[in-house]
Amino acid sequence: MTFTAQQIAQMRSHALEAYPRECIGAIVGADPANAELIPLTNVQDQVHREDPRRFTRDARTGYFVDPKEVFTLVSKAQKEGKKLLAFYHSHPDHECYFSQEDHAGAVMFGEPVYPDTVYIVISVCQGAVKDAVIFSWNGATYTPSGNLRD
Secondary structure (H helix, E strand, O other): OOOOHHHHHHHHHHHHHHOOOOOEEEEEEOOHHHOEEEEEOOOHHHHHHHOOOOOOOOOOOOOOOOHHHHHHHHHHHHHOOOEEEEEEEEEEOOOOOOOHHHHHHHEEOOEEOOOOOEEEEEEEEOOEEEEEEEEEEOOOOEEEEEEOOO
16 A cells, blocks of 8 residues: 555654654545545553553553544544545554554454554654554464555
8 A cells, every 4th residue: 555745744743743652543535645644542641540450551652542533433434435544653662563462453353353454653763753664464464565655
């Protein structure tokens, strides 16, 4: 999947603004060239404060989006004849990889929760974007399928 220079710049900007915390967002549209980037709210710090035993990470190493926010996003997209093309999030001071937590949120009962949706991980090290990798479903798991280039 190819994204526009503007979309890439918006994702990078969102990741830098959130640093040293993880950002999370989605890309929705009928096709990638005309898609809209939608920042989502990372409530990881809040859920960590409220239930640190269940949510052991804070937003420096994790993200959590209120399921209602995702449901609203997907419902609105469907009503408008659009698709959820991608989710993106950042890894502050870490490399781009698809973690066990990323996999757990993207796969249910061995199948992707959002088929045909790619996941983008943006590495931000010491306040600068280092890399961004696209992960796609290969039939069994999510694997790197390319780098995000502007």
